[in-house]
Amino acid sequence: MIEQLRHLPGVGPKTAQRLALHILKRPETEIRTLANALIEAKEKVGLCQVCFHISADPICEICRNPHRDFQVICVTADSCDVIALEKTREYKGKYHVLGGVISPMDGIGPEQLYIQPLVRRVSQDKVKEVIIALSPTVEGETTTLYVGQLLKPFTKVTRIAFGLPIGGDLEYADEMTLTRALEGRQEFK
Numbered sequence: 001m002i003e004q005l006r007h008l009p010g011v012g013p014k015t016a017q018r019l020a021l022h023i024l025k026r027p028e029t030e031i032r033t034l035a036n037a038l039i040e041a042k043e044k045v046g047l048c049q050v051c052f053h054i055s056a057d058p059i060c061e062i063c064r065n066p067h068r069d070f071q072v073i074c075v076t077a078d079s080c081d082v083i084a085l086e087k088t089r090e091y092k093g094k095y096h097v098l099g100g101v102i103s104p105m106d107g108i109g110p111e112q113l114y115i116q117p118l119v120r121r122v123s124q125d126k127v128k129e130v131i132i133a134l135s136p137t138v139e140g141e142t143t144t145l146y147v148g149q150l151l152k153p154f155t156k157v158t159r160i161a162f163g164l165p166i167g168g169d170l171e172y173a174d175e176m177t178l179t180r181a182l183e184g185r186q187e188f189k
Contacts, residue, residue, distance in 0.1 A: 148188040157188035
């Protein structure tokens with residue numbers, strides 16, 4: 001159990017051991033409920049056919065929401081970034097999750113990401129602005145430049161402001177930092 005828990009992000013050997021010992025102390029019914037919830041989530045949760053955010057339905061709740069601004073798309077690397085941005089309650093547009101960032105060292109090129117569906121969305125729909133909200137890492141910057149160049153012929157391309165520390169991840173940023181980053185976004189040049 002400790003070895004399996006170590007596979008979770010942010011869980012080292014000591015945390016895995018603490019979690020395992022905690023689980024062993026819990027009532028069996030509670031553990032079965034947790035196990036069933038994990039299995040059910042794995043079986044039912046997939047990706048939205050439009051934006052590639054996690055969803056239990058073919059089209060996610062955000063894409064189905066008629067009150068969201070369909071003319072603005074915020075591009076993120078992962079669903080955890082969408083969740084972090086949604087916590088700000090500032091952004092009212094739609095999303096597009098790339099499924100990662102370009103990272104040649106890890107064997108991830110543009111072909112492994114959901115970039116072409118984004119280009120199709122932007123070129124076919126009446127999108128007025130694409131906000132690129134990727135973490136300011138080397139890989140994030142590479143992906144931002146690549147995606148920005150592809151989308152620039154079709155629409156206005158902006159990026160979130162650098163209110164985030166270099167090398168930081170969106171999912172760990174607080175709501176105020178993300179709010180200011182969205183407000184201070186700049187047009188892609």
